[in-house]
Structure formats: C-alpha cells, structure tokens
Amino acid sequence: MTGGTSSPEFDAAFRERLEDLLRWRRDVREFRTDALPEGMLERLVDLASLAPSVGYSQPWRFVSVVHPARRSAVRSSFEEANRKALSGYEGERKKLYATLKLAGLDKAPVQLAVFTDHGSERGHGLGRQTMPEMLDYSTVTAIHTFWLAARAEGIGVGWLSILDPEEIRDELEVPVDWSLTAYLCVGYPAQEDDRPKLEQLGWEEEAPESRRLLKR
Template structure:
C-alpha cells in the first residue's frame, strides 16, 4: 500500500528540516554502534545516480587517527583565518567551527569513484553526480540523526588528501565529508553563522528564477 503523509506529518517534517542544524557543541555521552548503523541503513536508501550507491562510511575510532584529523583542521583553520582582515577576522576567530574533540562519533564519508555498481549509468555526461549521490546520503543521515535526537556537524576545514592518507582507504575513494555525531550540548533554531553575524540567509526570491 502506498503510504500517505498528512498535513501534520508535513509540518513536522518541515520542523525537522529547520531543526537539523550543523552542530559543533556536543556532549561526550557515548552512542552505541548499532544506533549509528541504524542511521546509516536509512542513509543508504538515498537516491544515487544509476543506483551506483558510491557512499563508503568509515568509523574513525583510532585516537591517533582522530588526532591527525584534528591537526589537519587546526592547520587549515589557521590558514583560513589569515585570509580575513578587520571585522571578518575578529568574527572568524570567535567562531566554533568543529566539534572534533568532544563528539563521541567520527564518521568519514567517501565516494568510491571506481565503483562498478550502476555500470556508469548517468555518469558519462555528469561524472560529478557520484559525489552528489554521496551528499544525498549525508543529508538523509543528517535528518535521520536529528529525528533520533542526535546532532551532526560537517567539518570541511581540513585537507581531504591528508585525511585520506590518515585513514588508509583505497586509491579510488575520495573524501566528501568528515562528520561529527553526538548529543547536542545546546539547541538552536538559527544557524551558528547567522547567530554570530557571519552571514544571513537568502530570501527565496533571491535564489529562484524563471527563464
């Protein structure tokens, strides 16, 4: 039977999307591996080009490897900070941009660009759709985690090649996201970067066009 989604469900789904938020402040309470794997199972049903399913999830549990990722972030963050001046420099310096030290769960998400699944369907003209497919899985994971009371943060201020070396993954895998998961230490409806006056959200009419 085809499921139906009533107005109440649609309203709650909108709430879920708005409350999704990129979390950087975590409690240190552990989260069981089966609970995370249940979220990954949901994420694995995301759409993928040609049913290629290119996502590869790596649980980063080694303290040494986690420290190497923290160093990659620190180096990249210092370089990024040096690229700003004046008020932007001051605001950037005060932002919390990761939860690597506090989050109980670290998850690296790769695209297996050498995958044979899907037989290349849909990739000849737009090969980047492999990575788009991985992003769809990440967004699905994000919503599933939020629905389960778990927060997630996407750390992009790091060197993807260094992380790939640290995690010793196959040559055909390329890093799409490094994620932190855990129970949020704070709850906010507004994005961190908006709350600290780094950026404001665009209105729909600013990003919607007719041709």
C-alpha cells in the same frame, strides 16, 4: 511497506512534523560526550543508504574513526587548515572568524568520514557520461539523509570541511579511488536552536535569493 504496490499516506500532521525536522536540522559544533545507544550509528547508516544515487551506484562509504592516533591526525589537519583559512581574512571578518567554533572534534563521541568511491563499477556509468560529478552529489544526498535521520533521534551532526582531504584519506588507509566528501562529528547537542549558528553569530544572513524560484 516494501515490495508491494501500495504506498503510505502522509497526512497534514506528518507534513508539519517533517517541516519541523527540516528547520531543526542544524549544523552542530558543541556536543555532549554521551555515547550513542548501541547499534544507533549502524541504523543511521542503513537509513542514509536509502538516499537516491545516480545509476543506483550507491557510491558512499562511511568510515567510523575511532583510533586515538587517527583522531589526533585529523585534529592536526584541521588546525593547519584553520590557520591557513584565518590568514585569508582581514579586519573585522578575521576577528569574527577567530571566535567561531568550527569543529566538534573535542567532545563528539562519533567521528565519521564519508567518502565517494570513484572506483566502483556499480551503476555502469549510467547518468555520469555528461555529469561525472553526479557520483559525488549522490554521496551528499546520503549525508543529508543521515543528518535528518540523526536529528529525528535527537542526535546532532556537524560537517567539518576545514581539512586536507588527501591527508585524511591517507591517514585512514582507504583506497586511492575514494575521495573525501565529508568529515562528520556526531553526538547529542550541548544546546539546540532552530537558527543557523553562523546567522546567530553574525557571520552571514539568510540569502533571500536562495528561496527565489526563477522561471525561464
């Protein structure tokens, strides 16, 4: 319901399904090549735009990357950044890093660059005087909302951050006030699991402190 005073009721069954959605929202790296249904990407962006934002600024800007030359440039940026990242590890950690599949650029039917518009006047600076980074955090909430909405449709999302953000901004010819927050690969997963892939591969275990509630 919109524009009214009554709010929906979320029963126990809904809450259980919501927990399932959160647990199965995984970072996907291997995709099928099937195209998304017509209009699905636009629907997901619409739902993402229901996310909260500081000062109601809504600074997120979604850019669908479809041109082959631009996709090729993104891949080149990833490959160079990945080589540099590999050189920063040693020993067994370096060997393990080399085995990780860190990008879904080959098969994901949708590549989506998500920017934060730092030049927009929307929100008139409300909530950003002491924490200007809230603009970027607002975009992250939209990305997470997009991710959950996609997962509810059986669609996977992979967040690729091993890139040069300025190269991507320039290649996509967006305004200089836009900063890259995420580069997403979107499509149907080749396989699914409710455990994080990096945990499955032994890169990192769940951090117990992430679930700890501190009191001061």
